[in-house]
Amino acid sequence: MHTPLVRKAAVIGCGVIGAGWVARLIENGVHVRTFDPADDVSSKLEAVLINSRHAYQELTNAPRHEEGQVEIASSVAEAVRDAGVIIEAVPERLDIKRAAYEEIEDSALSDAIVASSTSGIMPSILQDQMRNPERFLVTHPFNPVYLIPLVELVAGRQTDPQTIERAGLLFDSFGMHPLHVRKEIEGFIADRLLEAVWREALWLVNDGIATTGEIDDAVRFGFGLRYAQMGIFDTYRMAGGEAGMRHFIAQFGPCLKWPWTKLMDVPELTPELIDLIADQSDDQSGHLTHAEMERLRDDNLVALVQALKTKGFGAGETLARYERMLESRDQT
């Protein structure tokens, strides 16, 4: 059988994102030790692994890796001591993350990559108190981590370019689509877009224009289908007709000056607005348990990626490449 690029990994913090990393890693034959101070880490992790095993069973018929072992460590030191890559997925607070890096560096192998799952804090800030900042980078994943291909790789000022290169190969070998964010900014690329749409969605609910369910329908029956395959610019390139992008901007560019969006302000997250959103969300999806909803999402994502695979496109191309890699390794 093939040899993974790393044999052992650590995942520090095992919430929704950390557990998703554990799932993706063990599906790729990597042995993982994870540490999380929460009491219920074992049961929460197991729930995610039930989902990921089901999803991979559906996702591919390629010769899969023998599942890596997973172990819940009793300390950061124990989790990281022989790991080739250490993925941090602790809460989005600078003090918590810096404390985690200090513990990690106390016990990590000298050549281990240290990767943060932060969705927006700048790597230069995260690494600025590290002893070995050159092997640190951001690897920003998307929920569910075991199914969504995108991972944004972001270097800080002190990151060695080789760290980015090694991480690119490594996360590619996990079936992901590593996107190197070449300039360091808060929010990177995807979350800047997601924040913009999230704010506007909050306004729509806040102003009573639409419910959470109506907004979700506007997305998933409409532009969500477009975004699953071509993104923003290629979609508009086509909307410009034969004349393409230049025509589209000439035609619709001026509309940006129209007062359509409430971009100047952020709705106050009052208790009333939070209640409104939570209640509408319950109306929309409260008939499903969390587990049922996750299964539904995963089954949909698997079907979408497989559909794109028959077209050799986008996330389907990522899956096809991953399967070719599995096939070719299996023959060696």
Next chain:
Amino acid sequence: MHTPLVRKAAVIGCGVIGAGWVARLIENGVHVRTFDPADDVSSKLEAVLINSRHAYQELTNAPRHEEGQVEIASSVAEAVRDAGVIIEAVPERLDIKRAAYEEIEDSALSDAIVASSTSGIMPSILQDQMRNPERFLVTHPFNPVYLIPLVELVAGRQTDPQTIERAGLLFDSFGMHPLHVRKEIEGFIADRLLEAVWREALWLVNDGIATTGEIDDAVRFGFGLRYAQMGIFDTYRMAGGEAGMRHFIAQFGPCLKWPWTKLMDVPELTPELIDLIADQSDDQSGHLTHAEMERLRDDNLVALVQALKTKGFGAGETLARYERMLESRDQT
């Protein structure tokens, strides 16, 4: 064979959107007369119909309607005279649209629905000089109109509620997902979200953070896959883990105050920025002709919707419902 809810329709303006409407209508057995002052309307329409015929062939094995006839009329009057529904898809300028409505009303049947494809102008403004504003509404579609299920229905102050109800049944019978936007605002629901993400994307290009191709990759390998099935709120409901939406907002709500997005301003569409975007877009997709790119998009969308159909979900549920309707009508 079944009888469509209307037998004859008119489409005024036959650009990308108008031609998409013609395609969807004739696929549903409706005879269409279209008027557009452009010289090349015939060849452009034919190019769209080649795409739509290919797409429907792939999309469904249900007993399809006998294709409606399509006729290019020499005037608005000729196009609308016996149409049960008249869809306006002229440029997004109030004066052009009002002039079109005046011509339409001169010749339309008294009970014909008049529907605007505007992507954001308020129907109360569009209808305010009409003689029969009660039968007017906005039916905002999404490109490609023959494949994307969403159509936003928006009433103006003078719109008869029965017009919305009739339009809902009608566009449902065309295999669409009519979403009644209950409060009239500029941009409706989907375009408010799209504008927000588009502005942020322009900033990313303007500031040299990412190319158009990198931004598209961040979308289609990442959150685009999520949006194709569950939208914004359900996605975050799950990101909150078992604790759901309330926990998600508590955890990530404060991040909205972080300076991640450039919401206070709109990038100036300078010639330099337009060149930058157009050149990057060429680098990204200039190897494909417009027709090749449309075919690729359509094949992807068909595969995505079919994938969701096997799951009975979202746009796949719309397709399943449409096929059941075709089946049941065929038996009468």
